[in-house]
Amino acid sequence: MTEEILINVTPMETRVALVENGVLQEVHIERTLKRGIVGNIYKGKVVRVLPGMQAAFVDIGLDRAAFIHAAEISEREGQAVEPISALVHEGQALVVQVTKDPIGTKGARLTTQLSLPSRYLVYMPRTPHVGISLKIEDEAERERLRQIVAACVEAEGVEEPGGFILRTAAEGAREEDILADIRYVRRLWQQIDQQKKVAGAPSLIYEDLTLAVRTLRDLVNPRVEKIRIDSRETFQKIEQFVQELMPGIEDRLEHYPGERPIFDLYGIEDEIQRALERKVLLKSGGHLVIDQTEAMTTIDVNTGAFVGHRNLEETIFKTNLEAASAIARQLRLRNLGGIIIIDFIDMQDEEHQRQVLRALEKQLERDHAKTNIIGITELGLVQMTRKRTRESLEQVLTEACPCCAGRGIQKTAESVCYEIFREILREARAWQANAYMVLASQSVIDRLLDEESGNVADLELFIERPIKFQVEALYSQEQYDVVLL
Structure with missing residues (x-):
């Protein structure tokens, strides 16, 4: 099975497509004005403690306060987790990492158990533990990786080494590549450690990589044959990142200068449309x-x-x-x-x-x-x-339909006609008028003048007033107004 990654960059957004054997499997989109914040590290301020929910709200500088559960703060696990009020108090500064973006009406989800991902591993500064991805099933390979990490940590001679989780991409990786990753995440952690000591709350301490660079870190594996980028500027940034951290994949990078849009190569635009x-x-x-x-x-x-x-x-x-x-x-x-x-x-x-x-x-x-x-x-x-x-x-990519308010259905023209009849009756009882004007969509007016014309005539006789009709082209089928003349 062969894979290819296509990266489409414009000033407004970056889009990444993962294609397997010519078929689109994944698409990732990051808007310039609305970048995701998963992986970002903030110095936040606790604004509200909720003992009944074993949670707290933390201000990290966003429109909505973010949410953290006691289990994401405590060193203990399961039933032994302390009460939230024993862990934090209002006004307290807290260094946190975003684990889930704000989605819909829900704020971001946080943890204090920080982690820094690189190409082959995830560094956990506060957890002295080495874990290996369950997707690496070969026991000999798992043991090899454990020994490599132990040797690298010993060679570095750091007093507080923290812990590591070897990612699936580490399978078959060389010792020097894993050592380079360990050095990279440690340098990064030293910068973050210094920054969190001097930063105020709320403030951003560390921002995760952009989508284009994150793609190389998270999606590239031995099956990926080509990584095509249609922006020369982004291509140069990615080339620099690869030289520093992923030298083994330089030959797979390719700048795509073609006149035909890069996402048209495999009909990706149509696939995205179908996915909605x-x-x-x-x-x-x-x-x-x-x-x-x-x-x-x-x-x-x-x-x-x-x-x-x-x-x-x-x-x-x-x-x-x-x-x-x-x-x-x-x-x-x-x-x-x-x-x-x-x-x-x-x-x-x-x-x-x-x-x-x-x-x-x-x-x-x-x-x-x-x-x-x-x-x-x-x-x-x-x-x-x-x-x-x-x-x-x-x-x-989408928002709730303003006509059906996200229900995916709308009232029939017949139902709207009967609502209009009831509204006219209400108005006739409450106010004196010479006539009534109904403003509605084309489909509703057509029905009032055709199938419902007999009912309209009966209603005019009953209220002893004429009813006039006017089509409003911009009205949805459920919209109408009854105007007194």
Whole structure:
């Protein structure tokens, strides 16, 4: 499997596309005016302590106060966590790191357990522990990495070495590359340590890398053959970063000067547009319906036009298998997080159920975000979670429709007509008028003059006043006004 990373840069935004075998798998967007803050370190001020929630609100200089739970401050774990009022008090300065961007009406999520990621590892200044990514399964490789870190730490001779977590990218990495990473994160930590001593509260102490550079740190792996950047200025910055920290991938960098927009190479613009739609078509003729709400995301699998060749159970199994692969891709592409409920088509055969779940798990192994399949409920629904740190593609690119207020539905023209009749009756009882003028959309006025014309005539007789109509081109179907003349 080959991968390619395309980076599209404009003054307003940076967009990154991860393409596997010519198919878009992930897209990341960072707007210049609304950069994400995950990974940033702030010196904040505690503004409110909530004993009932075991949490506190911290002012880090944003419009909304950020949220921190007692477990993210305490050195203890589980039930042993101290009461929040014993850990912090109002007005206290607190050095914190953002773990989740503000999403919707919720403020940012924080932790005091700071960490600094680099190419191969994550440095934890306050935790003397070496961990290794669970995705590195070879025990011999895990032991090799432990010994390399121990040797590097000893060679550096630092009294307080802190701890490290070896990332998946460290698999097969050379000792000198890991040592370079350790030196880099330690230098960075020394700068942050000095800054937090002199900074006021609230203030920003450390800002995470821009999306273009973060992409190299987080997404590049041995399968990535090319990294194409369409901005010469950004290409030069990335080249400098790579020379200092990732010299092994210099030959994969490429400045793309083509007249054809870089995202047109693999039809990425069309894919992004499709990723905003509810319905996802499957090659077999079936389809997915994806609904994103504040509480959770639901995914419904339907057979659609696919009827199979042998029997119904085979049809259902084939559709579900294809859906499992499509769902894993859509989760990455749309950056969906939190609780996810999948309603596969009901399967009678338990072996088929296991195979579909296994297919989903296997496809999710390539996901950079942490996922966890909890199992199948009594109703046959698959429950899973996917770590949410940044806004989904839908949240970045769209807003609630002003006509339906995000409901995705609107009242029928018939319903609006009957509302108008009731409003005219209310007005006739409350005020004396010579006539009434109804201002509404074209579809509603058409219905009033056609299907409802008999009801309009009856109403005019009842209130003993004429009713006139006027089309307002800018009104949505649910909007109307009744004006007294």
